[in-house]
Amino acid sequence: MAEPIDFYFDFSSPYGYIASHLIDGLAKKHGREAIWHPILLGAVFKTTGMAPLVGIPLKGDYVKRDFIRTAKFMGVETFTLPDPFPFSSIQAVRAFVWLEPTRPQKAHELARALYGRAFSGHRIDSTDAVADVAASIGIDRTALLSGIESPDVKDRVRVQNDAAMARGVFGSPYVIADGEPFWGVDRFDQLDKWLETGGW
Amino acid sequence: MAEPIDFYFDFSSPYGYIASHLIDGLAKKHGREAIWHPILLGAVFKTTGMAPLVGIPLKGDYVKRDFIRTAKFMGVETFTLPDPFPFSSIQAVRAFVWLEPTRPQKAHELARALYGRAFSGHRIDSTDAVADVAASIGIDRTALLSGIESPDVKDRVRVQNDAAMARGVFGSPYVIADGEPFWGVDRFDQLDKWLETGGW
Numbered sequence: 001m002a003e004p005i006d007f008y009f010d011f012s013s014p015y016g017y018i019a020s021h022l023i024d025g026l027a028k029k030h031g032r033e034a035i036w037h038p039i040l041l042g043a044v045f046k047t048t049g050m051a052p053l054v055g056i057p058l059k060g061d062y063v064k065r066d067f068i069r070t071a072k073f074m075g076v077e078t079f080t081l082p083d084p085f086p087f088s089s090i091q092a093v094r095a096f097v098w099l100e101p102t103r104p105q106k107a108h109e110l111a112r113a114l115y116g117r118a119f120s121g122h123r124i125d126s127t128d129a130v131a132d133v134a135a136s137i138g139i140d141r142t143a144l145l146s147g148i149e150s151p152d153v154k155d156r157v158r159v160q161n162d163a164a165m166a167r168g169v170f171g172s173p174y175v176i177a178d179g180e181p182f183w184g185v186d187r188f189d190q191l192d193k194w195l196e197t198g199g200w
Numbered sequence: 201m202a203e204p205i206d207f208y209f210d211f212s213s214p215y216g217y218i219a220s221h222l223i224d225g226l227a228k229k230h231g232r233e234a235i236w237h238p239i240l241l242g243a244v245f246k247t248t249g250m251a252p253l254v255g256i257p258l259k260g261d262y263v264k265r266d267f268i269r270t271a272k273f274m275g276v277e278t279f280t281l282p283d284p285f286p287f288s289s290i291q292a293v294r295a296f297v298w299l300e301p302t303r304p305q306k307a308h309e310l311a312r313a314l315y316g317r318a319f320s321g322h323r324i325d326s327t328d329a330v331a332d333v334a335a336s337i338g339i340d341r342t343a344l345l346s347g348i349e350s351p352d353v354k355d356r357v358r359v360q361n362d363a364a365m366a367r368g369v370f371g372s373p374y375v376i377a378d379g380e381p382f383w384g385v386d387r388f389d390q391l392d393k394w395l396e397t398g399g400w
């Protein structure tokens with residue numbers, strides 16, 4: 001099997017949410033696996049000086065319309081913009097990072113469940129909300145609540161976020177395939193062709 | 201014939217340049233005409249607080265790679281990033297605005313010629329350079345040099361830029377079709393489907 005591809009996303013990112021519905025199928029089509037990496041864009045924005053999309057004059061109004069239009073265009077039927085938006089996804093990332101080393105498949109399932117919850121009119125910005133989602137797919141709630149408070153998990157979240165930035169990740173979704181970076185779900189057509197042809 | 205669609209672009213915009221190769225064919229496919237509107241993104245950025253792409257850490261490096269990859273992906277064979285970049289396109293816009301009321305087809309031809317010049321290793325950021333391009337397609341050089349200095353032309357450039365912002369235009373390329381806005385050449389797939397279906 002060829003090298004896996006890396007899928008970076010923020011749980012608060014609408015285009016990341018849309019991409020989360022497509023990335024595994026796209027990877028599988030080309031005999032690849034997609035490794036999911038939740039990131040904290042807030043920390044990245046401190047480095048790049050960028051701001052959340054919706055707060056930008058003119059552009060903010062546009063993207064709120066584009067989120068919904070693009071979700072439908074790409075076949076994602078469920079899309080409710082979270083309120084508040086953007087929201088803090090740090091507890092969601094910690095839960096993923098806590099679970100991933102020992103149960104990577106379950107962590108992947110948790111990420112999907114968290115995204116589904118966040119973009120269907122519910123909040124996942126608190127420890128309790130994240131634990132509820134985890135418990136709903138059979139993850140031990142008490143173990144998770146303890147795990148996401150551990151210094152080791154908090155450290156790994158920071159280390160993994162810094163590692164993503166060191167690879168050039170500045171937005172969500174962001175895919176790296178064979179060293180080639182693709183930013184945005186609107187680059188999935190290019191990613192598809194790149195995996196098919198090896199580049200141009 | 202159905203209503204024309206509005207194509208907004210900055211002469212210094214790589215994605216606008218790519219879009220300039222596609223917009224007329226896309227419009228024609230759906231029995232539409234594309235009305236070209238050169239804008240000055242620098243003035244728009246003052247309103248939105250946005251910055252030119254290439255100056256942004258991480259993102260700047262990415263987009264320089266993406267410009268070239270996207271041009272090839274979309275079938276645009278010639279692409280050389282202007283140096284300096286971004287460049288001042290005010291003389292180019294003035295020339296277009298001077299010519300457009302009396303000779304709209306020629307103004308359209310001039311816009312294509314200016315874009316072609318700017319993205320093939322030459323500069324169009326001076327009055328002389330713009331006049332050279334104009335002369336090369338049979339536009340009277342002396343009349344143009346006089347025209348682009350007229351207060352009326354300068355005023356209309358400002359008025360038209362403000363009108364674009366009033367319609368929500370914040371980037372390049374930006375298309376408005378039947379009231380629906382599409383930002384970026386990467387939304388041309390949605391624009392195509394929108395013109396085909398009337399929306400979703």
